Amino acid sequence: MKRSWFFVPVLAGLLLGGSLVAQNKAVPTKIGYIDAEKVVQAYPTYKNIKDIQTQAQNELKPLQDKLTPLQAKIQSGSATAKDQQDYQVMLKAYQEAAKKWQDKSQAALKPITEAIDKVISTVAQQQGFAMIFDKKVAASSGLVVYADESLDLTEAVIKALPK
Template sequence: MKNPPMLVAVAAVVLSVLAIYYAKSSSQLVYVDVNKLITGYEKTKVAKAEFDKKANLMRSNVDSLVANWQKELKNYEKERTTFSPKELKLKQELLTNKQQQINGYQEAIQKKIQEEDKRVTQTVINDINDYIKEYGKDHNYKIIFGASGGGNIMYADESTDLTEEVLKGLNAEYGEK
């Protein structure tokens, strides 16, 4: 063994190259595109369809009330010349009260639709977050970032993007339920 320092140096270089390769190939910092997960998740599509159905039904109820009120208003306009002053005042008050009730109902329905939308969206997001937590544990990731296009991740190598892989697993899990 004439050159032990040379042998040690070569071994150190080989070990360094292997360590760098291992560190690169087993990156524990990865990300998913949150927007793609939400739009590509089958549960989102199902939940949105159910939500749209409920919201349209609520809106059609409001539209029906408004149409009836407008019909009453037109009838009032046609017949107002035949009313006594007392009847005229009473009919105007009734129409005004009905309009205020419809407006209040319309606002309540709009608020209910917004709350339902938030609830449905949060349910989908919770499912995605739960799945990602388990996915991260199962694959030994230290951190999985969520990129949403808002600037929280400005650049990441595409090899660290798990979006498609997570989306496939998420949809497969949803399909089993």
């Protein structure tokens, strides 16, 4: 019975000692934000994304121009069976083309966003930030209603991007 009394203070000492050591490490507490869209647009190869978007728009606009009047006819109830069939065929073609361009755009954007994420992480660590939010997402979600301008890391991240 006397041995169990010996283990209680030793165990308590180990637990308390371990938690005190863990608390000595400085943990960043600053929370910042960036304008992610502005950072992505500042990336050197962003022009490739714009080119893909232009190509997509050039392919999709004629399809959209054909779909719009057919859709209006269908909604008004004056569409023939052929109009409805044409609409379904064109809608399918439009959806397939849109998916193709979306996939192509995402594939081109992925390496850019991965590189930007690394730059954001580096800049945040260098400046002592624990967390970085996307300014527009945080504001539109209601997550953040106010943020001081001094917490904006957008320009620092843009300056740190590869040239």
